[in-house]
Amino acid sequence: MNERDVELFNDSIERCSCKPEFLRRFYALFLASSDTVGRKFEHTDLQKQARMLKTSLYIMMLAGGDTEKAVHLERLARRHSKADLGIKPELYDLWLDRLVQAVREFDPLCNKETERAWRSVLQPGIDFMKSRY
Ligand code: HEM
Structure with missing residues (x-):
C-alpha cells in the first residue's frame, strides 16, 4: 500500500458511499456467496451493519x-x-472479492487501478484479522 493507493481508495469510497445502495448491494452479494456467510448474518440488522462497516473500512x-x-x-x-x-x-477472501465487485458496480470511475488500490489498502487489515482467528 502506498500514498497513491490510499488516495485512489479514499476517492473511490466517497463516490460509492454517497449512494446508499452501495453497502446494501455488498451485503446482498456477500450473503449470497456462501451458506456459511448467509447463516452468520441470519439475525443481523443489515441497515445498522452497513453503517458500522463504513467506519470499519477506515x-x-x-x-x-x-x-x-x-x-x-x-x-x-x-x-x-x-x-x-x-x-x-x-x-475474508470472499468478503474482499464481493466488496470489490460492489465497488465495480457503484464507482463510475472504477478501473483496474482502483480495484488494485482497494485490495492493497484493505489487505494488511485482513491479514491481521486472519492472524487473530
Ligand atoms: C475485514 C473484513 C471485515 C470487516 C471490516 C468487518 C466489520 C464488522 C463490524 C464493524 C462489525 C460490527 C462489530 C460489532 O458487533 O461490535 C462486524 C460484525 C460482524 N461481522 Fe464482520 N467484518 C469483516 C469480515 C467479516 C467476515 C468475512 C464475516 C463472515 C461471515 C463477517 C461476519 C460478521 C458477523 C456475523 C457480525 C455480527 C453481526 C451481528 O451483530 O449480528 N465479518 N463486522
Whole structure:
C-alpha cells in the first residue's frame, strides 16, 4: 500500500458511499456467496451493519498505524475470532472479492487501478484479522 493507493481508495469510497445502495448491494452479494456467510448474518440488522462497516473500512485502512487506531482493529479482530463470531480466515477472501465487485458496480470511475488500490489498502487489515482467528 502506498500514498497513491490510499488516495485512489479514499476517492473511490466517497463516490460509492454517497449512494446508499452501495453497502446494501455488498451485503446482498456477500450473503449470497456462501451458506456459511448467509447463516452468520441470519439475525443481523443489515441497515445498522452497513453503517458500522463504513467506519470499519477506515479502521482497516489505518491498520499498521499508531496504537490508538490499532486498538480498534484489535477489538474488531477479537470480535470475529473463534472465541466470539468464529469467522474462518478463508471467508475474508470472499468478503474482499464481493466488496470489490460492489465497488465495480457503484464507482463510475472504477478501473483496474482502483480495484488494485482497494485490495492493497484493505489487505494488511485482513491479514491481521486472519492472524487473530
Ligand atoms: C475485514 C473484513 C471485515 C470487516 C471490516 C468487518 C466489520 C464488522 C463490524 C464493524 C462489525 C460490527 C462489530 C460489532 O458487533 O461490535 C462486524 C460484525 C460482524 N461481522 Fe464482520 N467484518 C469483516 C469480515 C467479516 C467476515 C468475512 C464475516 C463472515 C461471515 C463477517 C461476519 C460478521 C458477523 C456475523 C457480525 C455480527 C453481526 C451481528 O451483530 O449480528 N465479518 N463486522
